[in-house]
Amino acid sequence: MMIVMKEGATAEQIAHVVERIEEVGCSAHLSTGELLTVIGAIGDRDRVAALGLEMTDGVDHLVPILKPYKLASAQFKKGERTVVEIDGRRIGGDHFGLIAGPCTIESREQTLDVARVVNDAGATMLRGGAYKPRTSPYSFQGLGVAGLRLLQEAKDETGLPIVTELMDVRDVEDVVEVADVIQIGARNMQNYTLLTEAGRTGKAVLLKRGLSSTLDDLLMASEYVLKEGNPNVMLCERGIRTFETAYRFTLDLLAIPALRELTHLPIVVDPSHAPGRRDWVPAMSLAAAAAGADGVIVEVHNDPEHAICDGPQALPTSDFADYADQVRRVAEVAGKLVTA
Amino acid sequence: MMIVMKEGATAEQIAHVVERIEEVGCSAHLSTGELLTVIGAIGDRDRVAALGLEMTDGVDHLVPILKPYKLASAQFKKGERTVVEIDGRRIGGDHFGLIAGPCTIESREQTLDVARVVNDAGATMLRGGAYKPRTSPYSFQGLGVAGLRLLQEAKDETGLPIVTELMDVRDVEDVVEVADVIQIGARNMQNYTLLTEAGRTGKAVLLKRGLSSTLDDLLMASEYVLKEGNPNVMLCERGIRTFETAYRFTLDLLAIPALRELTHLPIVVDPSHAPGRRDWVPAMSLAAAAAGADGVIVEVHNDPEHAICDGPQALPTSDFADYADQVRRVAEVAGKLVTA
Amino acid sequence: MMIVMKEGATAEQIAHVVERIEEVGCSAHLSTGELLTVIGAIGDRDRVAALGLEMTDGVDHLVPILKPYKLASAQFKKGERTVVEIDGRRIGGDHFGLIAGPCTIESREQTLDVARVVNDAGATMLRGGAYKPRTSPYSFQGLGVAGLRLLQEAKDETGLPIVTELMDVRDVEDVVEVADVIQIGARNMQNYTLLTEAGRTGKAVLLKRGLSSTLDDLLMASEYVLKEGNPNVMLCERGIRTFETAYRFTLDLLAIPALRELTHLPIVVDPSHAPGRRDWVPAMSLAAAAAGADGVIVEVHNDPEHAICDGPQALPTSDFADYADQVRRVAEVAGKLVTA
């Protein structure tokens, strides 16, 4: 942490800051310029941050130097990349994951139908929601345990690993029975009790970036999972809130190379929710693959017009094989292979 | 809901949309202009929304006409305003609530010291966190039940009603024993299971606006509490995420007159977190009162330099009486009285 | 325009709105639901908008139905796409433009060196700034006319058409002598006098999206050029301001499919400014091509370490041929050919 003193800060003020830094077992290093002094606090970042020196007399502002996350940082694995592997299917490193399936589990026929199509087209995993976070309390909230059972059936038939959302810590046991990957939704990205419980299950976790979360926020959230001893976290960009109203969210693909520099964790993109309409989903999927994403998680439905939830953004099963081929081609240009 | 058809939409396409609207028991009303046709869907908004007509052939886009929230809407109470009353202390309508206290409950001395000062200066309620949502898993997470006990002690001594945060559905019973108002933090604004459980307690709820939540999102979140039969919800503006980096968040005071038009619920402002530094807190508090807020919830500490959390933004207890006087003066210009 | 009346609006209030609409030669069409009335104003959108009905008694809000731009709209060319052609080099439709060159013209050697390299690697046009908009008045503001002369020399030698920025209406004559494409920078996107003068030159215009401009704002700005009888406008996405601070701007690639639906104009992406660092530029260039952009405009320098301006984001000339190959491969997957 660097503490930038105000122009005209007195020797006493500087000494007081140094003293407080030393009180918490860190050392202070002064750098005196023509106009002002900068104090480098060397040692445990968190202890210095906890001092709250921002309003101390003579202090202008603080500049953090080290990142606040540890286990998630690229340095932690010294350049090696995390590869999440489930039943031989890999995501991360040179492996591109194509995760596909319906937004919401609605019925046996829908679930199995979609699962077969995406499996035949070479998908890596099956996605599907049994518990749905809905903006309105009056909207369909998911089939719950009955939905989880349908996912199990689809897994039994196709062998596809299951990605499904956990919303409530009280559902952990039910979800863990079926899920291979626990999805934490964007709205729950900073639901720390949920993150901790997800971490404790030992299952892989797909963590969606919150609508207004910085990459640092996302990595700090992943730290809640990782600190439980669970190394299998995948980060998911799904669109951020901006001023633009031509689409629901602004898909932030620059996050891909940026996260690649900051962390060893795989980076997956959800190309469905930001556009909110299926005709823009392929362009965003290819762009994600071209930008170096480790996977996409895309919504597919056998009858989008009658989907209970988010039908307009679901790719119809009839288009999925072609879509998968195109994604595969672009991923290859970016140096990755889709693993089915 | 209005369905705006594309220029050149065919008669068949229009007929298909009309048919789908009628299928869900609503009626369709056509308005044909020179260039295009607009179809008004009259009836249950949610049913029409669930049709997902956005990508239906010939449809350009949809325009919702009615707001998605019901119990929170100004129309629901026909212009009457909700006044939350606890032990004779009121917030809402002509009553301005001055809620003050430490960010985090740290110790018996700190809690009682702050409670006495804010009580003497005429505060309406005491705030203080026993469970703290922290960006870092390595930061202090609050005293938990021990913190709740200290709040109880402060309440016993001063008579101040207690506002404290609930983060985990498994803590509901403990929190309810002490809290008069359950605070739902910004990061949990869309934690729907938490909102539902808070609603069921029957305690008043102070619901903080999420960092990137629109006013509609906030009102939909309040609907989760209200629908449990709990009418005592206070909304809290605490700053939104924008591109500006000169402060932690951008305090959105225009939300005050806008919410006043949309809802009957009281509107409280947290002037502490957006600036993140105490010298800007009075200006934002006065501005909130001037803009017509129904209250402020402000952080106060007896020894800010050694606070465990957010010390730089805490008002020192020594300044609080003057601060309260100024807020009171401006609230009066805006037509409100502080109730202690 | 749809005028949504408040619940409880009186018959007189509705009649008054209808009267005002008819006063400006439009007709009004009523749609009466269970709760409220919506009035469709049929006729000239601008005249109804100019009425400013938003605060008229009984009016809740207005919903524009038609887009405010005309010449830029996809409907204007009935689905045909604009192809900008200069000396046989095409951008738009199936043609992908690779525009490359230094940020700022610094010297004869730099300019010619970069021009030769990008020409050899098959670039479509040469970019380079003689007038530079700088945040600081103390920064280098460009070589001016001397810079324009160097661009002319590069064009004479390589045959590459020139893309260069116009900042001041008083420089139009000088710029027009050399430029094949006049660039309007993001900061000047709503400098309407500049847009009008650029339109009058008859030269093609590359219009950069402002940092906080919606797609509608961008298209309205293009309308200022188009209305001068100049059909050759290229739109350029270069990053928008958001809360994320891990990069300078958030590159908004979802704008590509969205603009393709809204307008017939070619869509170019600047992959250099948003990351602000060269190692992320290839990923964003490939993503732009994959998402269906009609071109990229990228910064290249022969000695980035000593560049006067934006060196960290410049690709070194030594990497350019490989870069161009990769972009070409992805553009081909997206169905486009690079034209040199």
Added chain:
Amino acid sequence: MMIVMKEGATAEQIAHVVERIEEVGCSAHLSTGELLTVIGAIGDRDRVAALGLEMTDGVDHLVPILKPYKLASAQFKKGERTVVEIDGRRIGGDHFGLIAGPCTIESREQTLDVARVVNDAGATMLRGGAYKPRTSPYSFQGLGVAGLRLLQEAKDETGLPIVTELMDVRDVEDVVEVADVIQIGARNMQNYTLLTEAGRTGKAVLLKRGLSSTLDDLLMASEYVLKEGNPNVMLCERGIRTFETAYRFTLDLLAIPALRELTHLPIVVDPSHAPGRRDWVPAMSLAAAAAGADGVIVEVHNDPEHAICDGPQALPTSDFADYADQVRRVAEVAGKLVTA
């Protein structure tokens, strides 16, 4: 400038950075922590910034320490505040300016009528636009010179100094004849040629913050005016672009205390454009005054229903005296006097 090296940066890489800093006449100061080295570059900030060290081998990132503006900085006047004075009317320091008038000059009757009312109610200056920046090229663009003449007439009759917008450098002479304060609109905040010309006139300048401009951007823009030897710049907050769609812009009142810390220049708030509707304008005006603004610039019309531009946000002249009284009361609580 602090240069933060990567973990594991080599001694050679550090030496190279030091060398480059010394090449431009600055000195380097090393601070070596457990994990990494930070190099402080002491000397001319701009020269070090121009080195573009961001992508130099071994460099992680750069942290600017000094602000890039000089003349605008609070330090430049050592705590003294700029007071702009025109004909004895002052804005800044303890003086609150109430600037009022129509959005657009439409007619002699309108102009004089509004001027008289605001003058009678104690306004400090008269605002009114003769040149209007309009999003649409098809909208009314202002009366031009004829409008300027009407402003002159209003000034002659009432004695009110005139605030009016300059949009085109070619209009400088005409505008200067009438204007006491030249307004630079939000869209032109980074139109550097316009800023420079406005600076050269020697007239006071009211500089509106761009929709997505940070406070640093705003202060850098003011620097373009100040460096021409023109000290009379007033900054104007008028709302920024955020994700919220319940209003046109988000009025950022936290900018007031923040700017007060950063600069000596007066800070004025435009409470009309962000809400876009007159019933929310008083709340925002009072909030601005309460937060410590040095003035407001508000739109007033004698017949808002028939205004050519922005009628819905104009206060009717009939309400203005009461409005002015309320603003005056709150400004007094904040320690300022309205000067008429």
